[in-house]
Amino acid sequence: MRRYIVRRLAQAxxxxxxxxxxxxxxxxxxxxxxxxxxxxxATEADRARFAHEQGFDRPIHVQYAAFVGRALRGDxxxxxxxxxxxxxxxxxxxxxxxxxxxxxxxxSLAVAIPAGVVSAVRRxxxxxxxxxxGALFGQSMPVFWLGIMMILIFSVRFExxxxxxxxxxxxxVLPALTLGLYSTARVTRLVRAGMLDVIGQDYIRTAWAxxxxxxxxxxxxxxxxxxxxxxxxxxxxxxxxxxxxxxTETIFAWPGLGRLAVTAIFQRDYPLxxxxxxxxxxVFAITNLLVDLLYGWLDPRIRYT
Amino acid sequence: MPTRAGAIGLAIVVLDLVVALFAPALAPHxxxxxxxxxxxxxxxxxxxxxxxxxxxxxxxxxxxLSRIIHxxxxxxxxxFLSVGVSLPVGVALGLFAGYWSxxxxxxxxxxxxxxxxxPFILLAITIxxxxxxxxxxxxxxxxxxxxxVYARLARSQVLSLRxxxxxxxxxxxxxxxxxxxxxxxxxxxxxxIIVVATFAVAxxxxxxxxxxxxxxxxxxPTPSWGAMLNDGRxxxxxxxxxxxxxGVAIMLTVLGINFVGDxxxxxxxxxxxxx
Numbered sequence: 001m002r003r004y005i006v007r008r009l010a011q012a013x014x015x016x017x018x019x020x021x022x023x024x025x026x027x028x029x030x031x032x033x034x035x036x037x038x039x040x041x042a043t044e045a046d047r048a049r050f051a052h053e054q055g056f057d058r059p060i061h062v063q064y065a066a067f068v069g070r071a072l073r074g075d076x077x078x079x080x081x082x083x084x085x086x087x088x089x090x091x092x093x094x095x096x097x098x099x100x101x102x103x104x105x106x107x108s109l110a111v112a113i114p115a116g117v118v119s120a121v122r123r124x125x126x127x128x129x130x131x132x133x134g135a136l137f138g139q140s141m142p143v144f145w146l147g148i149m150m151i152l153i154f155s156v157r158f159e160x161x162x163x164x165x166x167x168x169x170x171x172x173v174l175p176a177l178t179l180g181l182y183s184t185a186r187v188t189r190l191v192r193a194g195m196l197d198v199i200g201q202d203y204i205r206t207a208w209a210x211x212x213x214x215x216x217x218x219x220x221x222x223x224x225x226x227x228x229x230x231x232x233x234x235x236x237x238x239x240x241x242x243x244x245x246x247x248t249e250t251i252f253a254w255p256g257l258g259r260l261a262v263t264a265i266f267q268r269d270y271p272l273x274x275x276x277x278x279x280x281x282x283v284f285a286i287t288n289l290l291v292d293l294l295y296g297w298l299d300p301r302i303r304y305t
Numbered sequence: 306m307p308t309r310a311g312a313i314g315l316a317i318v319v320l321d322l323v324v325a326l327f328a329p330a331l332a333p334h335x336x337x338x339x340x341x342x343x344x345x346x347x348x349x350x351x352x353x354x355x356x357x358x359x360x361x362x363x364x365x366x367x368x369x370l371s372r373i374i375h376x377x378x379x380x381x382x383x384x385f386l387s388v389g390v391s392l393p394v395g396v397a398l399g400l401f402a403g404y405w406s407x408x409x410x411x412x413x414x415x416x417x418x419x420x421x422x423x424p425f426i427l428l429a430i431t432i433x434x435x436x437x438x439x440x441x442x443x444x445x446x447x448x449x450x451x452x453x454v455y456a457r458l459a460r461s462q463v464l465s466l467r468x469x470x471x472x473x474x475x476x477x478x479x480x481x482x483x484x485x486x487x488x489x490x491x492x493x494x495x496x497x498i499i500v501v502a503t504f505a506v507a508x509x510x511x512x513x514x515x516x517x518x519x520x521x522x523x524x525x526p527t528p529s530w531g532a533m534l535n536d537g538r539x540x541x542x543x544x545x546x547x548x549x550x551x552g553v554a555i556m557l558t559v560l561g562i563n564f565v566g567d568x569x570x571x572x573x574x575x576x577x578x579x580x
Contacts, residue, residue, distance in 0.1 A: 011418075014415070014418075014419065015418070015419050015422045015423065018415075018416070018419035018420075019419065019423055019428075022428065023428075023431060026431065026432055026435055027435055136560060136563055136564070136567075137556070137560060139563065140507070140511075140556050140559040140560035140563055141552075141556050141559075142511055142514050142515065142518075142531075142534075142552060142555050142556065142559075143515070144514075144515060144518045144531075144534060145534060145548070145551075145552030145555060145556065148534065148537075148538060148541065148548045148552070149548075149549070149552065151541060152541060152545050152548070152549070156541060156542050156545075239422070239423070239424050240424070242424045242427075243424025243425060243426040243427060244424075244426075246424075246426050246427055246430065246519075247426070247515055247518070247519070250519065251538075258427075261427060261430065261431075262430065262519060265430055265431065265433075265434035265521070266434070266520070268434075270435075273431055273434070276427070277427055277428070277431060280423075280424065280427055281422075281423055284422065284423060284424065285422065288422065
C-alpha cells in the first residue's frame, strides 16, 4: 500500500515536471522572453538588465534547473501586472475554482447516475432513447454557448439568476450547470453501459430468480458494481471540469484559476500563466491519486502493487 | 445502411461540406460587408426584422447567415486539417513504439500519459497566447493535443499482433520493420482509427471554437463561429440572435459528426465502447 502511494506520488510528480518543462520551454523558445515577460514600454537597457537578472543569458538547461530550484522552494516568480509573487495570487483563486468544479461534479453525478440506471433498466424504451439523445446533444454543445444561452434564458429573459460573479448559491447555479453538462452527458452514457453489462451477469439473474424485489436487485446488486468504473471516470472528469472551468469562468466572470489564466495570457503576464498551469497540474495529480485510493476502498478486490 | 441517427448525421455533414465548398455562391451577402444603418437587425420573421437578412445582422450590420455560411469553412478546414496532421503522426509513433518496445516506447507513452493527465485547453490557450493567434497555430496546437489517442490505439494493436504467426512469417521472409508495419499491421488498425478520428474531428471543431471564442483562435474579421459568439456576448441583452445562431451551427455540426461516429463504430468495430 505504502509502496503504491509512493509510486503514484512519483507519477504525479512526473506529470507536474512534464507540464513545467513544456510551459517553460514554450515561453522561452518562442523568441525573446523579455518581450513576453516585460511590459511593452520597457527600454533596451531594461531588457538587458532583466535578462541578466532572470538568467536568460545563460544556457537554457541552467535556466530550467534554477527555475525548478526556486519552484521547489515555493517561488514561482513575480507577476508583471500585480507586481507581487505569483503563488499567493494563484492559491487565492484556487478555492473558487474548486468550488465550481465540485458543484459541477455533484450536479452531474446526481443527474447522471439515476438517469443512466433508469435508461439501462428500461432499455430501448422511449425514455431510454430520449435520454441517450439528450446525452448526445449534451456532448455536442460547446460549453461557452451553453453558458451564454443559460444567461440569455435565466438572467436576461426571466431575470431569475445573476449573470456573473461569485457569491451565494444563486451565483453558483448557472456556472455549475453549464460546466457540469458535458460530464453529465458522458457519465450518463457510461452508467448506462456499465449497468447493462452488470445486468447481464449471472449473479443478477440469480438475484431476480430468488424473487428479490426490483428495487433491491437494481440498487443493491447491480448499481454497486456499476459504480466502481464510474469512480475512475470521476477522476478524469475532474480534469475535464478544471479545463472547462477556463471557459465557464470567463463567461460568468467567476474569480477562479481559469479566468486568471485567460486574463494573464492577454496581459502577457507569463510568470502568472506559468504558475496557474503548474498549480492546476498539481491539483489534478492529487485528485487522481485520491480517486485511485478511493477506488481500492470501494472495491477490496483491487490490490495496490 | 446507416441507422436513422447515422443517416441524419451523414446528411448534416454533407450539408456542411456543400455549404463550406460553395459558401460564396450560397451566402446572400458578403460576410464582411458592414452597414451601420442596418446594425443589430433582428431575424426576418420578427417585428422589425431586416429584409434580406434571414438571421438578422450583427453590431456592424453584417449579415449573420452569410457569416455562418462562411464560418463553416473555418470550422471544417481546421477540424479536418488538425486530425489530418495528428493522425499520421500519432499512428506512426504508436506503431513504432509498440513494435520496438524498449526506450522509445517508454518515452513516447510517458509523454502521452503526461499529456492525458492535464486539462489540454489550459495548455492550448498558453501556447496560443505565446505563439500568437492564427489559423495555422490553431491547427498546430490541436494537432499537438490530438496525437495521443491514435498513438495509444495503434500501439495496443501492434502489441496484440506482434507475436501472431503472419507477422512472424513476414519477418522470417525478410520483411523490414517499415514493410511489416505498413503492409501487415496498419491494415488491422484502420477501422478503429477511422472511428476514433471521426469523433476527433468533432472534438477539434469544439476546441477550435473555444479558442476562437476566447480570442485566441481565428481572428476578426474572418467569420468563425466561435469568434462570432465572442462578439455577440457584449450584445446579449439586446440581440440574442448574435449568440444563438452560431452556437446552433456548432452544435449541429458536432452532433452530426458524432452521429456518424456512432454509426461507424457499430459498423466497423462493435467491440469499441464509447470513446
